[in-house]
């Protein structure tokens with residue numbers, strides 16, 4: 215291999231490695247109202263990469279984030295009510311969370327990490343309440 219070809223090859227590897235190393239932070243608002251919806255996360259289904267972080271902003275008071283379904287080995291998480299919440303997703307798979315006070319009002323969300331749906335059956339079996347039952351089915355179908 216000539217030097218210039220080797221150089222191009224090495225740059226290619228560098229770009230590949232660095233693009234995988236950059237993690238992002240996504241922001242989701244916790245809201246009392248969004249259009250016609252009440253008690254809602256501004257994004258309900260989000261697809262992210264490993265080591266990305268989500269910051270849930272306490273835009274309206276009275277909400278939190280409680281992880282109720284996640285891949286094996288992932289850390290449990292439950293945030294304080296009316297506080298910003300953040301979580302770093304280090305394991306691939308589907309994560310399901312709810313707002314503890316509004317869990318029966320459909321205030322739930324899904325995070326899919328690294329497009330991995332291997333724990334889908336487990337997520338389907340997680341107990342959700344009231345309005346969230348129908349919504350969870352709808353969200354899982356959309357994956």
Ligand SMILES: [Cu+2]
Pocket residue numbers: 253254276277278313314315316321
């Ligand atoms: Cu809430």
